[in-house]
Amino acid sequence: MQKLLTTHKSCPLEIRRFSYFCVMNTQHDNDGASSVHKGKYDVFEYRQFTIRQTHAAMKVGTDSDLLGTLSQGGTQILDIGTGTGILSLMLAQRYPESRITAIEIDNDAILDARYNFEQSQYHNRISLEHISFQDYLEKHTGEETFDSIVCNPPYFDKSLECPNLGRARARHSSSLPFEVLIHGAYTLLQPDGIFSVNITPEVFDNFTALCQKEGFSLQNIYRIQTIPGKAPKRFILCYKKGIVDEVIDALHCMRNADGSRSEWYLNQLRAFLIVKV
Secondary structure, three states, X not given: OEEEXXXXXXXXXXXXXXXXXXXXXXEEEEOOOEEXXXXXXXXXXXXXOEEEOOOOOOOOOHXXXXXXXXXXXXOEEEEEOOOOOHHHHHHHHHOOOOEEEEEEOOOOXXXXXXXXXXXXXXXXXXXXXXXXXXXXXXXXXXXXXXXXXXXXXXXXXXXXXXXXXXXXXXXXXXXXXXXXXXXXHHHHEEEEEEEEEEEOHHHHHHHHHHHXXXXXXXEEEEEEEOOOOOOOXXXXXXXXXXXXXXXXXXXXXXXXXXXXXXXXXXXXXXXXXXXXX
């Protein structure tokens, strides 16, 4: 296994910072975009598209930013649980020849995703379906349509579910069990296709075991630290429907020791961030 480590240097770029509300109304900060206060944290502007999130339960955050930059795309991409549509739009920007199918079950999130796609320059390359992954899979059983599938999957245990149905669907695995997600992704991928996900370290062993049982091989693992010296908080994983000769295992850190954004983080998001020198 090859391990790649990064160095962390201060960057002269001053990012336009914003805050957003996440689960349980805890306020966090994120450097991914510039906020436009039509409503409280309703609209976020990236370089080439804008995200409206007035309806979706789960808002724009670092998880989606990193998955959007580290996931492997292709020419035919499936975005499972698109939410606001952020992953589809980032992949449309990164892969100009791609055509993307985005699916979403939530009645509120679908409103934001539809608006964001229609208002973007990529609207003719992204199709949106209001459907659960289970129903989508049933409709397309036997089709190996995609060379890339991306998902920011629900990973919390059912016992911890919150009363907000939209947030519960987005965050808890009872709405989309790992077994169903992994089997469906494998079924819909072409040979050598890539399945990219963002998960927590706590579920990594179980998730990877299920992927291997299905026939996937782990190709890339990006371990994401918040600050140097801390244990990774998120894993961005790329699984291949096929054989992998060597796994690339990389450790990256979002912030420097002084709290500033790391050079690695800024480089990852440079094509998307609105920044000022």
